[in-house]
Amino acid sequence: xxxxxxxxxxxxxxxxxKEYNILVPFKEESVSKFVPWQEGVDPYFEENxxxxxxxxLFPQTxxxxxxxxxxxxxxxxxxxxxxxxxxxxxLRSCDAYSIDCLDKVFLTKGYEDGFYRQKRENxxxxxxxxxxxxxxxxxxSIGIDPREAVCADVQIYDLGEEWGFTARxxxxxxxxxxxxxxxxxxxxxxxxxxxxxxTVDMEGVPEKLANMFDHPLWEEVSRKCLGCAAxxxxxxxxxxxDIAGSVKGGQGYKFxxxxxxxxxxxxxxxxxxxxxxxxxxxxxxxxxxxLYYFVERYGQLLCTGCGxxxxxxxxxxxxxxxxxxxxxxxxx
Amino acid sequence: MNEISLxxxxxxxxxxxxxxxxxxxxxxxxxxxxxxxxxFINKVEDVDRLVxxxxxxxxxSKYLVDLAHHExxxxxxxxxxxxRGINRLIQDNVIKRExxxxxxxxxxxxxxxxxxxxxxxxxxxxxxxxxxxxxxPNPVVHDIMVGEQVNATARGQETAALIEKLEKMTQDERYNxxxxxxxxxxxxxACRNVCPACSCRECIFDRAVPDWLGxxxxxxxxxxxxxxxxxxxxxRCIECGECERxxxxxxxxxALNKKIIKDIEELFGENDAGIDxxxxxxxxxxxxxxxxxxx
Numbered sequence: 133x134x135x136x137x138x139x140x141x142x143x144x145x146x147x148x149x150k151e152y153n154i155l156v157p158f159k160e161e162s163v164s165k166f167v168p169w170q171e172g173v174d175p176y177f178e179e180n181x182x183x184x185x186x187x188x189l190f191p192q193t194x195x196x197x198x199x200x201x202x203x204x205x206x207x208x209x210x211x212x213x214x215x216x217x218x219x220x221x222x223l224r225s226c227d228a229y230s231i232d233c234l235d236k237v238f239l240t241k242g243y244e245d246g247f248y249r250q251k252r253e254n255x256x257x258x259x260x261x262x263x264x265x266x267x268x269x270x271x272x273s274i275g276i277d278p279r280e281a282v283c284a285d286v287q288i289y290d291l292g293e294e295w296g297f298t299a300r301x302x303x304x305x306x307x308x309x310x311x312x313x314x315x316x317x318x319x320x321x322x323x324x325x326x327x328x329x330x331t332v333d334m335e336g337v338p339e340k341l342a343n344m345f346d347h348p349l350w351e352e353v354s355r356k357c358l359g360c361a362a363x364x365x366x367x368x369x370x371x372x373x374d375i376a377g378s379v380k381g382g383q384g385y386k387f388x389x390x391x392x393x394x395x396x397x398x399x400x401x402x403x404x405x406x407x408x409x410x411x412x413x414x415x416x417x418x419x420x421x422x423l424y425y426f427v428e429r430y431g432q433l434l435c436t437g438c439g440x441x442x443x444x445x446x447x448x449x450x451x452x453x454x455x456x457x458x459x460x461x462x463x464x
Numbered sequence: 465m466n467e468i469s470l471x472x473x474x475x476x477x478x479x480x481x482x483x484x485x486x487x488x489x490x491x492x493x494x495x496x497x498x499x500x501x502x503x504f505i506n507k508v509e510d511v512d513r514l515v516x517x518x519x520x521x522x523x524x525s526k527y528l529v530d531l532a533h534h535e536x537x538x539x540x541x542x543x544x545x546x547x548r549g550i551n552r553l554i555q556d557n558v559i560k561r562e563x564x565x566x567x568x569x570x571x572x573x574x575x576x577x578x579x580x581x582x583x584x585x586x587x588x589x590x591x592x593x594x595x596x597x598x599x600x601p602n603p604v605v606h607d608i609m610v611g612e613q614v615n616a617t618a619r620g621q622e623t624a625a626l627i628e629k630l631e632k633m634t635q636d637e638r639y640n641x642x643x644x645x646x647x648x649x650x651x652x653x654a655c656r657n658v659c660p661a662c663s664c665r666e667c668i669f670d671r672a673v674p675d676w677l678g679x680x681x682x683x684x685x686x687x688x689x690x691x692x693x694x695x696x697x698x699x700r701c702i703e704c705g706e707c708e709r710x711x712x713x714x715x716x717x718x719a720l721n722k723k724i725i726k727d728i729e730e731l732f733g734e735n736d737a738g739i740d741x742x743x744x745x746x747x748x749x750x751x752x753x754x755x756x757x758x759x
Contacts, residue, residue: 163713192681365712366650400672
């Protein structure tokens with residue numbers, strides 16, 4: 133394993149910074165998120181970030197194209213900015229798994245989303261192995277290994293006094309080779325993962341949900357939901373968006389922005405009809421999407437066990453408690 | 465289990481078994497020892513889930529907006545701040561007093577669940593900021609009271625101190641301060657959805673035609689949203705602090721609300737929302753001698 137003393141991390145980031153835009157976890161007051169690294173930005177590795185790295189690849193608001201009206205014709209202006217290569221440095225296994233989910237959504241099944249692809253192709257993931265699960269973490273129950281991230285180009289390990297690095301892709305290997313001079317080669321054992329305080333048994337849940345669309349459970353679990361989007365906007369995998377435009381005089385642009393299935397107007401149709409008229413239908417949709425529809429379409433759960441939703445929901449909607457209720461529910 | 469929780473269960477059991485109500489709104493323990501969550505009970509078997517502890521933050525009066533047309537009487541547990549929400553909803557004709565059976569709980573102030581993260585049950589936890597300046601720990605409306613009355617004691621004044629700091633700033637400094645806050649907003653609407661003063665059937669922010677508020681997340685739209693909301697709840701905000709607690713980005717929304725309350729008091733005299741249901745809200749009516757500084 134290639135190692136570097138923790139006190140020398142800046143040297144590594146500086147070397148990477150020459151060719152890459154590096155995004156590191158950073159905490160300011162009570163909010164932690166990924167920010168561009170520069171000299172003076174002290175990365176925050178104590179716990180996972182409040183905001184997931186989702187918006188790096190799928191921004192909350194993203195301009196798609198501009199247009200100008202000239203006489204009787206319309207001129208379309210491409211707005212995709214060519215950004216350089218970037219590295220998401222220090223994301224956890226849960227968030228790496230979420231990027232795997234987003235890859236499946238935006239790049240497979242016959243349609244490639246150009247906006248996502250452009251950013252994803254130019255992004256390397258340097259994942260950090262978790263050693264200390266937070267109070268709301270349950271990634272292991274989802275089948276995620278906190279020490280080995282999917283899609284990682286480089287896996288980073290906490291060795292106590294040092295950071296250890298192992299390449300997990302050809303691109304990662306090449307980059308580590310290039311930076312050879314900074315590292316010491318060493319046999320090292322990564323710190324073990326401490327216990328999880330939340331565990332949940334996922335066995336058979338997607339299969340059972342296939343027959344629970346009309347189950348009274350949804351009425352019960354949705355009652356306290358306020359219908360805000362704290363859960364979906366903090367979720368690393370939620371990826372719904374809306375498209376709108378801004379027009380000023382003869383010109384404007386189209387943009388897409390995050391939307392949430394928890395909002396009542398999310399499914400409101402032009403004529404005013406809403407096929408998901410109440411909290412029950414909306415909450416049901418959210419959990420069926422995460423735990424059943426996505427599994428059916430892509431063969432994996434759309435939940436990473438990061439625990440952000442249950443930590444930040446104003447009414448403590450707890451996905452693990454709902455999974456337990458699904459397991460206990462009598463088939464109708 | 466604490467004495468108040470046990471009494472709550474007995475009251476709920478009694479009300480449900482005698483069919484005086486068919487729904488009870490209370491709290492139960494949530495995912496962690498420092499999380500308590502809203503609980504809806506319609507079966508006697510469930511009353512033993514009820515608890516009251518220092519993490520029962522949710523102002524349950526918000527749910528009455530959805531239950532305005534509920535078929536029977538609803539019982540609701542309220543702390544001092546929450547009870548002001550009941551009066552406000554009655555005042556706005558959202559609910560009628562006889563639709564609810566109000567069970568008051570004098571509140572000694574709650575703890576900050578974010579400060580408890582990573583701690584073991586029993587370790588010291590900071591007081592919730594929203595409770596620091598509480599002036600109404602005892603419910604102002606109730607059919608029955610559980611527990612002893614408590615005296616209002618200030619436990620800090622972080623919000624008041626922030627308002628003072630903001631007042632001393634120049635206009636540009638203040639604009640920059642709030643711009644930095646609103647830039648962080650993710651527009652999840654937790655602040656609006658948790659607020660008992662937000663009881664519009666259709667919120668202006670949800671209107672598609674005309675789209676008063678654009679869907680893009682940028683400073684201009686976010687600012688428009690927060691200032692509109694602040695002005696809309698002005699004179700009706702009951703200071704429960706739920707907006708600020710619910711905000712995942714920790715925006716100091718109560719500084720905005722309390723500054724407006726302070727200004728209203730300066731202009732129209734003392735006006736604590738939700739205390740006296742007979743008294744008209746300061747911005748909901750006019751008097752001929754109202755100050756007209758802006759004219």
